[in-house]
Amino acid sequence: MTPGQRHDEFDELVAVYAVGALDGDDLVRFEAHLAAGCPTCEAALRDDDEALARLAVAGPRAIPPAHVKDALLARLDATAPRPRPVTRRWLPWAGAVAAAMAVAALLGAGFTATYYEKRLGVAARETTALRERLASQEKALRVVELLRDPRTQVVALRGAGPNPEAIGRVVWNEATGGQLFVANLPAPPAGKAYALWKITGTTPVAAGVFTTDAAGQATHAVGSAGKVDVFAVTLEPAAGVPAPTGPIVLASAK
Amino acid sequence: MEPSGADLIRRMAAGDRAAFTPFYDRYAPLAFPLVLRIVRDRTDAADVLQEVFWEAWQAAAAYDPQRGSPEAWILTRARSRAIDRVRSIRRRGATFVAPLDEAIAATPDEGRVDAAEQASDRRRIASALAGLPDAQREVLELAYFGGLTQTEIADRLKQPLGTVKTRIRLGLERLREAIRER
Numbered sequence: 143m144t145p146g147q148r149h150d151e152f153d154e155l156v157a158v159y160a161v162g163a164l165d166g167d168d169l170v171r172f173e174a175h176l177a178a179g180c181p182t183c184e185a186a187l188r189d190d191d192e193a194l195a196r197l198a199v200a201g202p203r204a205i206p207p208a209h210v211k212d213a214l215l216a217r218l219d220a221t222a223p224r225p226r227p228v229t230r231r232w233l234p235w236a237g238a239v240a241a242a243m244a245v246a247a248l249l250g251a252g253f254t255a256t257y258y259e260k261r262l263g264v265a266a267r268e269t270t271a272l273r274e275r276l277a278s279q280e281k282a283l284r285v286v287e288l289l290r291d292p293r294t295q296v297v298a299l300r301g302a303g304p305n306p307e308a309i310g311r312v313v314w315n316e317a318t319g320g321q322l323f324v325a326n327l328p329a330p331p332a333g334k335a336y337a338l339w340k341i342t343g344t345t346p347v348a349a350g351v352f353t354t355d356a357a358g359q360a361t362h363a364v365g366s367a368g369k370v371d372v373f374a375v376t377l378e379p380a381a382g383v384p385a386p387t388g389p390i391v392l393a394s395a396k
Numbered sequence: 397m398e399p400s401g402a403d404l405i406r407r408m409a410a411g412d413r414a415a416f417t418p419f420y421d422r423y424a425p426l427a428f429p430l431v432l433r434i435v436r437d438r439t440d441a442a443d444v445l446q447e448v449f450w451e452a453w454q455a456a457a458a459y460d461p462q463r464g465s466p467e468a469w470i471l472t473r474a475r476s477r478a479i480d481r482v483r484s485i486r487r488r489g490a491t492f493v494a495p496l497d498e499a500i501a502a503t504p505d506e507g508r509v510d511a512a513e514q515a516s517d518r519r520r521i522a523s524a525l526a527g528l529p530d531a532q533r534e535v536l537e538l539a540y541f542g543g544l545t546q547t548e549i550a551d552r553l554k555q556p557l558g559t560v561k562t563r564i565r566l567g568l569e570r571l572r573e574a575i576r577e578r
Contacts, residue, residue: 157565162479163539163546188464194441195468198430198475200521207442211420214449218413268525332443362521 149182156183191320210288213333216381220335220351285321290314293340294320299373299392309393311374312364319367322352324360324375327391329353335380336391338362349373351382408456420449426467427474434541436479444481448474457493502552518546524574526529532567 155172158164176183181293209320299310299322300348308327314320322338330336335353339346375392399415401422407415420459427448428573432441452470459469525533538544546564550557 152562154565157568158539158546158561160568161536161539162476162551163564165545165547169518170547188468189572190568191464191468191472193568193575195471196517196521196575197467197525197536197540197571198471200518200525201428201429201433204429204432206424206445207438210442210446210449211417211424212452213446214420215417217450217454275529299513301432308491317482332446342558 152180152183153186155199156186157190160194173379211320211379216333216379218257218369220381232279257393269276273393285313287319288320291315293317295371296352297394299324299375299394301391303389304394305391308358309390310373310375312394314364314370314373315367316369317367319363319365321374322360322362322364324352324358326356326358327360328358329377330377331358331381333364333380334377334388335382336360336375337378337382337386337388338364339374339376339386340364341366341374341394346374346386348384351378351380353380402459402461405452405456405469408453409459416453419452423466423470424449427470430471431474431478434475434543435481438483438498441478442475444474448477475540484542487538510565520574520577521571524571527574528567528570530560532563532570535563536567536571539564 152172152175155164155168155175158168162383172183217308294313294315297300297312297314299312301308305327308324310322310324310327312322324336327336330353335351337351338349340349341347349364349366350362352360354360373392373394374386374390376386376390378386399418401419404415404419404422410421417516424445428441428445431444431448434436435444448470452473459466464472525536528536534553535549538549539546544552546557546560549555553560576577
């Protein structure tokens with residue numbers, strides 16, 4: 143807050159922000175105020191969130207369907223253990239905000255689109271986005287290396303079945319493996335994922351599962367080199383399957 | 397002694413999958429009724445619930461106990477995702493969404509008997525909400541459960557924007573007081 147600016151108006155905006163109803167200029171102004179650091183507003187938001195959490199659980203009760211837990215545990219099993227040190231400390235708030243702001247600077251207007259996602263949510267998402275961005279840059283560097291190799295070929299995949307507008311490319315090197323890039327493929331339904339298959343002759347070999355993001359995009363590393371005739375993508379249970387069972391959504395020409 | 401919710405989240409942040417089940421068992425029964433109340437459809441609500449807990453697993457490292465309770469952390473997320481879902485359904489216009497007034501009316505209560513402490517907590521909040529002037533309760537419900545923004549509420553109620561903001565602030569202050577009195 144700049145000296146001389148009154149804090150009163152923010153007392154009201156805090157409450158509206160807490161219930162997720164702030165919009166327009168008010169939202170932009172308040173988020174800027176918050177990002178600049180305001181202990182008063184942070185404390186008020188914390189109290190408001192606690193009050194709303196009580197309100198949320200004071201209503202009629204309902205029992206969560208059992209299949210949700212099953213699906214989550216299956217997804218968890220399908221995920222490789224994360225390479226994360228066990229001694230990891232709590233991400234300090236200041237660090238999370240700094241990360242969020244760094245990403246905001248990178249993404250520009252994208253940051254304000256987070257709308258009613260609140261402080262912790264914003265920090266969590268943007269920190270994750272930052273990590274993903276770094277990972278994707280590393281991937282990009284690997285692809286550049288791949289493309290320098292004269293043996294590398296780029297295989298086009300076309301959308302099939304329910305997603306004719308989907309497209310894919312595999313940057314493929316028979317000696318070292320490659321990368322799959324996908325666009326225009328909607329995110330899979332809950333509990334499902336896309337599975338990539340390397341088909342040599344008539345035998346499909348599993349080459350990992352992936353999901354697309356909200357923009358319909360994905361990047362997926364394709365390991366274990368070798369000769370491949372056709373690349374295909376099918377929709378499968380998120381836990382993965384040993385052989386294709388679902389519809390083909392993308393395939394290369396033989 | 398049972399681990400605290402914050403302990404479970406800390407273990408999840410360290411990649412400990414064994415912490416996820418107790419975390420889910422403790423918080424899904426709190427989050428699901430909220431999600432169901434907002435999206436109104438059990439299938440949609442189940443999808444949203446799954447998204448919320450998957451994100452919680454992925455974002456566990458960003459949880460800071462100084463900034464709020466695990467309940468507030470997960471419920472804030474659940475409410476956001478549920479509102480996202482309702483807004484996207486309304487935008488597509490493809491599926492029938494119950495009118496808002498109906499959506500914020502009570503849904504059938506499937507719960508079993510609460511522990512005494514929880515029950516009294518519920519009663520206090522319910523009576524605090526019931527004790528609010530209608531005008532304040534209405535704007536809180538339209539915003540929090542209905543997902544309307546301040547401008548949409550002002551349009552709908554044909555009230556000046558300033559009035560809507562003030563009602564939200566006063567209503568929320570009363571709720572905060574009711575909780576502090578515990």
